Amino acid sequence: MTEEKENNNKPFKYGMSLRKYTAALLFSWTVIIAVSLLLNIKHHRNTMFDTARIQAQTLIEKDLLYRRWNAGHGGLYAFVTQETQPNPYLEGVVSERDIQTPSGKELTLINPAYMTRQVNELGKLDKSSFGHITSLKPIRSENAADPWERSALEAFEKGVKEVSSLEMIEGAEYMRLMRVLIAEKRCLICHERQGYKEGDIRGGLSVSIPMAPMIAASEAEVQSEYVVHFVMWLFGSLMLGIGLIKLERKDKERSQAEEQIRHQNDLLNNILNSMTHPFYVIDANDYTIKLSNHAAHLEITEKNMTCYELTHNRNTPCDDSEHPCTIKRIKETKKAVTLEHIHHDKDGNPRIVEVHGYPIFDSNGNVSQVIEYNLDITERKQADEDRKLLNKELQQIIYVTSHDLRSPLVNVEGYHKEIRYSLEALSTILKEIDIPEDKKEKIAFIIDKDIPESVKYIDASVVKMDALLSGLLRLSRSGRTELHMEKIDMKRLVSDVFDTLEYQFKEKGASHEAGELPSCTGDDKHINQVFSNLIGNALKYFDPLRPGVIKVSGYKKDGQAFYCVEDNGIGIPPEHLDKIFDIFHQVQRGKGGEGLGLSIVKKIVERHNGKVWVESEVGKGSRFYVSLPV
Numbered sequence: 001m002t003e004e005k006e007n008n009n010k011p012f013k014y015g016m017s018l019r020k021y022t023a024a025l026l027f028s029w030t031v032i033i034a035v036s037l038l039l040n041i042k043h044h045r046n047t048m049f050d051t052a053r054i055q056a057q058t059l060i061e062k063d064l065l066y067r068r069w070n071a072g073h074g075g076l077y078a079f080v081t082q083e084t085q086p087n088p089y090l091e092g093v094v095s096e097r098d099i100q101t102p103s104g105k106e107l108t109l110i111n112p113a114y115m116t117r118q119v120n121e122l123g124k125l126d127k128s129s130f131g132h133i134t135s136l137k138p139i140r141s142e143n144a145a146d147p148w149e150r151s152a153l154e155a156f157e158k159g160v161k162e163v164s165s166l167e168m169i170e171g172a173e174y175m176r177l178m179r180v181l182i183a184e185k186r187c188l189i190c191h192e193r194q195g196y197k198e199g200d201i202r203g204g205l206s207v208s209i210p211m212a213p214m215i216a217a218s219e220a221e222v223q224s225e226y227v228v229h230f231v232m233w234l235f236g237s238l239m240l241g242i243g244l245i246k247l248e249r250k251d252k253e254r255s256q257a258e259e260q261i262r263h264q265n266d267l268l269n270n271i272l273n274s275m276t277h278p279f280y281v282i283d284a285n286d287y288t289i290k291l292s293n294h295a296a297h298l299e300i301t302e303k304n305m306t307c308y309e310l311t312h313n314r315n316t317p318c319d320d321s322e323h324p325c326t327i328k329r330i331k332e333t334k335k336a337v338t339l340e341h342i343h344h345d346k347d348g349n350p351r352i353v354e355v356h357g358y359p360i361f362d363s364n365g366n367v368s369q370v371i372e373y374n375l376d377i378t379e380r381k382q383a384d385e386d387r388k389l390l391n392k393e394l395q396q397i398i399y400v401t402s403h404d405l406r407s408p409l410v411n412v413e414g415y416h417k418e419i420r421y422s423l424e425a426l427s428t429i430l431k432e433i434d435i436p437e438d439k440k441e442k443i444a445f446i447i448d449k450d451i452p453e454s455v456k457y458i459d460a461s462v463v464k465m466d467a468l469l470s471g472l473l474r475l476s477r478s479g480r481t482e483l484h485m486e487k488i489d490m491k492r493l494v495s496d497v498f499d500t501l502e503y504q505f506k507e508k509g510a511s512h513e514a515g516e517l518p519s520c521t522g523d524d525k526h527i528n529q530v531f532s533n534l535i536g537n538a539l540k541y542f543d544p545l546r547p548g549v550i551k552v553s554g555y556k557k558d559g560q561a562f563y564c565v566e567d568n569g570i571g572i573p574p575e576h577l578d579k580i581f582d583i584f585h586q587v588q589r590g591k592g593g594e595g596l597g598l599s600i601v602k603k604i605v606e607r608h609n610g611k612v613w614v615e616s617e618v619g620k621g622s623r624f625y626v627s628l629p630v
């Protein structure tokens with residue numbers, strides 16, 4: 001075969017790369033999940049910080065609001081208690097720092113700073129958020145800035161309005177936020193003595209919010225992110241795993257299918273190459289040979305060769321009446337065709353070839369390719385010719401033998417009567433002549449016994465020879481006489497045969513029956529001869545152990561008429577079945593007949609393009625089948 005072979009390792013490589021792809025996908029999936037987890041954790045952290053910052057800003061704004069409200073009212077009076085002692089920093093700064101209620105209870109003035117401080121101390125006690133007012137120049141030493149606040153205050157000097165960050169305070173994490181405090185007119189009541197003017201940066205108000213509750217809440221969310229991401233990763237990986245298993249299974253099935261196709265291809269190649277006849281697949285449009293076997297000898301010629309170049313040595317497709325183009329014919333009829341062409345073998349010798357072409361159709365029902373195989377029938381043709389010649393000669397010999405030998409035989413028959421007359425005359429003479437008695441007796445024995453007995457044998461042989469010659473003549477005629485083909489009513493024909501043989505039927509006590517018989521086309525006389533011989537034989541070879549029954553039946557199939565002559569006679573031994581139609585063949589000699597009847601049947605049936613065959617069982621009977629054209 002001239003087609004290229006596929007790479008055998010391909011499926012294996014595909015399987016390997018499938019695993020690699022899956023591993024790469026799993027890795028990418030893991031990276032995606034990890035990045036998403038990190039981003040989500042970061043987002044949670046940022047949200048937590050933003051929330052803490054907003055909370056701190058809100059607290060500061062509220063503090064400032066309360067301070068502004070307090071300052072707007074010029075301070076508030078509260079009862080003097082253990083915790084609320086008169087503010088020493090207001091002494092001498094405001095008149096009426098301490099006053100009394102009409103009932104004599106002590107009241108002291110709470111300015112914004114004092115109020116804020118007290119609230120902040122409460123916050124510290126609760127371990128919740130707490131604030132702190134500070135400045136680089138604090139009035140109270142407790143208000144001095146810690147290092148973080150100091151750096152924030154220094155940033156305020158450079159124009160920054162707010163500073164925030166996460167810081168550790170006494171081992172716990174806090175969100176610290178500090179906002180600049182600008183000296184307002186009402187602030188100057190207390191702070192003017194420090195040299196502040198309206199609009200100056202007076203310090204900062206800081207708030208510290210414990211992060212622990214927020215971190216705890218965030219941790220819970222981060223935990224759930226871990227769980228969600230792990231589940232997602234697991235789900236994705238499982239899907240990948242299932243996908244891999246399914247793909248591998250499919251890949252395996254595909255590999256097996258490919259393997260099977262390869263085997264079938266190899267088998268097909270071997271089958272095609274084992275064929276000793278050239279085999280091709282030809283493109284029906286451009287006539288190029290797409291596939292061929294070794295016998296086509298295409299490998300020694302160029303590829304893409306056309307069929308007419310290879311087999312006819314032509315430049316154009318065949319189109320003459322002697323060589324009708326197989327492909328054109330198939331395209332016209334859309335059916336398989338068989339044609340006879342003269343091709344040239346690889347050495348350029350002409351060969352008579354039987355071209356068998358089969359169409360291959362495309363999806364639109366058009367002939368796209370043609371399968372063609374060529375049988376070299378040169379020898380067969382020659383043998384056919386020789387056989388025809390030989391047959392003709394044989395017919396001639398049989399005719400001459402049977403015809404020309406008859407006249408000497410008639411002579412022999414005639415002269416043996418003469419001998420008888422002569423013997424009778426001799427016998428009379430012998431009685432009259434006078435010779436010794438013993439000699440007379442001897443001569444009388446020769447004349448009356450010896451010679452008549454020999455003449456009797458000659459007579460029997462002449463009869464036998466006559467029968468043989470008649471048979472041969474019949475055989476010769478059955479192959480020579482012209483056939484007058486017509487539609488034959490077989491029911492009538494078989495009935496005629498039965499009528500003709502009625503006497504023999506009665507003599508043998510046999511019966512006959514005929515079923516529905518389809519008509520056929522043939523020469524009435526010849527077909528009559530066929531059935532006369534078959535029914536005659538059925539009668540001749542009846543079994544004396546049982547009454548003979550001869551049945552003739554028939555049916556029609558695929559344009560052929562089939563008939564069966566069945567008897568319940570002695571049957572034919574199996575070793576004789578394949579020779580039974582041969583000329584002069586007999587199972588048992590001396591049972592009558594010359595062994596020519598079935599040869600005549602075969603000759604006539606074959607001249608009608610029909611067939612004859614037999615099935616038989618010794619002791620049960622025989623069935624002779626005949627097929628004839630309808």
Ligand code: ADP
Nearest residue numbers: 537538541571586587588593594595596597598
């Ligand atoms: P023959 O003149 O001897 O009958 P045939 O050619 O008609 O010659 O038959 C050849 C031989 O086939 C016969 O001699 C006989 O042995 C056998 N034969 C033919 N027909 C039958 C039959 N119906 N039953 C058994 N034997 C048969």
